[in-house]
Amino acid sequence: MGMLATVINALALQDALERHGVTTRVMSAIEIRQIAEPYIRRRAMRHLEKGRIVIFAAGTGNPFFSTDTAASLRAAEIGAEVILKATKVDGVYDADPKLNSSAKRFSELSYNEFLRQGLKVMDATAVTLVQGEHASDHGLQHDGGRQHPPCGDRRTDRNTGALMAASDEVLADLQKEMEETLVAMRREMSRTRTGRASTALLEGIMVEYYGAKTPLNQLAGLSAPEPRSAADPAVRPQRRQRYRAGHPPVRSRTGAAERRQAHPRADSRAHRGAPA
Amino acid sequence: MPIPELTEERRRDLVKHVRRIAEEYRVSMRNHRRDANELLKELEKDGDITQDEMHRGQEKTQELTKDYTERLDKVLKAKEDEIMEV
Numbered sequence: 001m002g003m004l005a006t007v008i009n010a011l012a013l014q015d016a017l018e019r020h021g022v023t024t025r026v027m028s029a030i031e032i033r034q035i036a037e038p039y040i041r042r043r044a045m046r047h048l049e050k051g052r053i054v055i056f057a058a059g060t061g062n063p064f065f066s067t068d069t070a071a072s073l074r075a076a077e078i079g080a081e082v083i084l085k086a087t088k089v090d091g092v093y094d095a096d097p098k099l100n101s102s103a104k105r106f107s108e109l110s111y112n113e114f115l116r117q118g119l120k121v122m123d124a125t126a127v128t129l130v131q132g133e134h135a136s137d138h139g140l141q142h143d144g145g146r147q148h149p150p151c152g153d154r155r156t157d158r159n160t161g162a163l164m165a166a167s168d169e170v171l172a173d174l175q176k177e178m179e180e181t182l183v184a185m186r187r188e189m190s191r192t193r194t195g196r197a198s199t200a201l202l203e204g205i206m207v208e209y210y211g212a213k214t215p216l217n218q219l220a221g222l223s224a225p226e227p228r229s230a231a232d233p234a235v236r237p238q239r240r241q242r243y244r245a246g247h248p249p250v251r252s253r254t255g256a257a258e259r260r261q262a263h264p265r266a267d268s269r270a271h272r273g274a275p276a
Numbered sequence: 277m278p279i280p281e282l283t284e285e286r287r288r289d290l291v292k293h294v295r296r297i298a299e300e301y302r303v304s305m306r307n308h309r310r311d312a313n314e315l316l317k318e319l320e321k322d323g324d325i326t327q328d329e330m331h332r333g334q335e336k337t338q339e340l341t342k343d344y345t346e347r348l349d350k351v352l353k354a355k356e357d358e359i360m361e362v
Contacts, residue, residue, distance in 0.1 A: 167316060167325045167333040174312040174337055178305060178344040185301040185348055189355045192294055 003058045006067060007032060010057035017053060024053040029061030029070070041077050048078065068126040076129060085122065092119065282359075290359045298352040302345060309341040 007028055014024045025047045028036040036057055037043065047054050059070040068085070075083050093103040094117065114127055205216040282290070313334050320330040 166319050167329045170312050170315050171336050177308045181301055181304050186351055188297055
């Protein structure tokens with residue numbers, strides 16, 4: 001009965017595809033002549049050469065073999081490059097994600113690894129079959145678990161190696177834009193000072209040093225040791241040394257404060273009345 | 277170099293200021309959602325995706341927008357608390 005059900009599904013799939021103007025052929029492993037062609041490998045190849053989509057129905061035609069095995073068998077027969085399995089789970093996990101929330105998704109998995117871990121997404125018969133065919137241990141890649149449109153623009157999702165539908169592409173771009181917006185908003189929020197001392201307050205302040213205007217943060221280490229006092233004690237000893245060495249000093253402490261206020265980026269409000 | 281405390285009035289002004297900024301970003305997020313929805317509609321019109329997919333996509337854009345707006349609100353709330361904290 002399961003095999004017959006796949007014939008019904010194949011016809012539904014055929015109908016859906018043909019509605020989009022794609023020529024298809026259903027080939028059944030058990031003979032149902034009025035509805036589907038019998039499966040003959042060479043004929044299947046011929047259809048493919050002509051650019052038709054071939055839907056293989058009725059599994060392998062034998063009971064006790066899963067449709068995964070059928071897919072692997074047919075793929076090997078026609079020399080397919082890739083098998084995509086569409087399921088309701090979005091990838092291959094080390095445990096059933098429906099039952100175990102800590103299940104980990106694989107981004108790549110070799111056939112041997114698959115068999116060794118006894119994963120249940122596909123049965124071992126199927127995996128063994130493709131492994132024999134694909135001596136180069138190519139590895140399983142999972143389909144993103146998405147429902148693909150029967151036609152349309154697709155691109156490969158780098159993360160899952162799966163084909164991506166056009167609508168997923170739009171959503172992925174949207175998510176990226178949202179993330180960027182949030183980051184930009186965070187950045188702008190941090191620019192709004194809150195009366196808390198921060199070295200950012202002193203950014204962009206130019207001081208005369210050896211006769212040249214130098215950004216303050218380049219000639220002294222700045223830090224905010226506690227929230228209510230900015231700048232850094234380390235600035236002072238350094239400065240004093242330079243005064244003593246007879247180099248043109250910062251004109252005066254108040255002078256420095258004035259320059260600070262004059263600078264457009266410095267938050268002058270925070271400095272107003274601050275003893276410099 | 278001590279930094280003086282902000283006055284209560286100044287704090288309120290700052291809160292207003294950050295709220296205004298947050299609102300701008302909220303609008304920006306909504307604009308992104310609108311753009312995405314329009315793109316989906318276009319794809320549907322051109323037959324690149326089915327109607328179902330378009331609707332599903334629009335539900336998803338709504339979800340994304342809600343999620344990110346909530347995250348934005350959280351950032352805003354943290355900033356407000358930081359400003360009002362004495």
